[in-house]
Amino acid sequence: MTDVRKEVSTTAPGVGLATGPRGHFDVGPRAIVETSETAVEAAAVRALLAELQRTGIARHPGPLDLRGFEAISTALGRVVETALVELRAGVGSFLASPGPVPLHTDHPVADVIGWWCERQDPVGGAMRLLDGWDVVARLDTGTQRTLRDTHLCASAHPGAEPSIHPVWTDGHGGARLFYAPWLLPVVPSARRARALAELERALRAASATSSLAVRLQPGEALWIDNHRILHGRGALDPRSPRRLHRVWVSLTARTGPRTGIVRSAATGPSGRRRSGSPRRAEVRRKAAYDSRRR
Numbered sequence: 567m568t569d570v571r572k573e574v575s576t577t578a579p580g581v582g583l584a585t586g587p588r589g590h591f592d593v594g595p596r597a598i599v600e601t602s603e604t605a606v607e608a609a610a611v612r613a614l615l616a617e618l619q620r621t622g623i624a625r626h627p628g629p630l631d632l633r634g635f636e637a638i639s640t641a642l643g644r645v646v647e648t649a650l651v652e653l654r655a656g657v658g659s660f661l662a663s664p665g666p667v668p669l670h671t672d673h674p675v676a677d678v679i680g681w682w683c684e685r686q687d688p689v690g691g692a693m694r695l696l697d698g699w700d701v702v703a704r705l706d707t708g709t710q711r712t713l714r715d716t717h718l719c720a721s722a723h724p725g726a727e728p729s730i731h732p733v734w735t736d737g738h739g740g741a742r743l744f745y746a747p748w749l750l751p752v753v754p755s756a757r758r759a760r761a762l763a764e765l766e767r768a769l770r771a772a773s774a775t776s777s778l779a780v781r782l783q784p785g786e787a788l789w790i791d792n793h794r795i796l797h798g799r800g801a802l803d804p805r806s807p808r809r810l811h812r813v814w815v816s817l818t819a820r821t822g823p824r825t826g827i828v829r830s831a832a833t834g835p836s837g838r839r840r841s842g843s844p845r846r847a848e849v850r851r852k853a854a855y856d857s858r859r860r
């Protein structure tokens with residue numbers, strides 16, 4: 567795996583709201599942000615949104631407690647899922663397994679992914695981030711066209727109905743990349759297989775030169791644009807104490823009721839997934855993907 571030593575810059579408070587031509591952060595932050603438990607400075611939220619708009623990555627240097635992280639995440643939009651990211655024996659999920667996690671985006675229901683670090687690994691645990699828009703922009707137009715016509719199927723959480731999304735969209739709603747190497751096209755074809763292989767090749771090449779490593783310290787938080795920034799990490803020691811709290815934030819649902827938060831069964835108290843859920847097939851594909859990489 568590439569040795570990446572660059573660190574992303576820390577979000578500076580007070581940054582003005584950027585309006586990039588390709589962005590999809592078209593819903594401005596609330597003037598006053600307040601949850602039932604914690605008031606959050608509107609300026610801080612605007613700064614985070616500005617960084618997400620500009621670079622796709624926003625980091626809070628802390629110190630921030632979990633409640634503060636959740637309050638900011640809630641201020642950004644609607645938190646539609648929370649999960650605990652830590653190693654758990656016998657759980658077939660990248661969230662809970664020590665093996666390396668390849669670059670991917672999460673389910674498109676998440677416009678923004680946020681992590682808050684409770685405990686970090688003593689030596690590793692850095693996340694690897696890559697701007698997928700830049701990678702797609704360098705692909706030839708034929709491959710881009712095919713990626714618009716290539717759809718992947720995934721469920722947002724265990725037991726949820728799977729949904730289908732194009733790998734690449736750059737229409738009115740802004741650019742969106744949806745890619746995970748373990749997902750297969752809904753309608754396979756040689757043309758789509760070639761386009762996905764070309765995208766994977768380009769991602770690997772770009773990750774060697776342009777990816778960022780972010781190793782959160784306890785009390786730090788990070789949010790990324792899930793439609794733009796791919797994330798992954800290297801292998802962890804199987805005894806790693808690393809523990810992150812992850813949220814999925816929907817921006818389009820920000821004006822809806824703040825209910826329906828789904829706590830991932832994959833990382834819930836039981837640590838077991840529901841049998842027969844659409845995610846089981848996804849987990850099997852991830853396992854097959856892992857074995858091919860070894």
Ligand SMILES: [Fe+2]
Nearest residue numbers: 670671672797
């Ligand atoms: Fe992920």
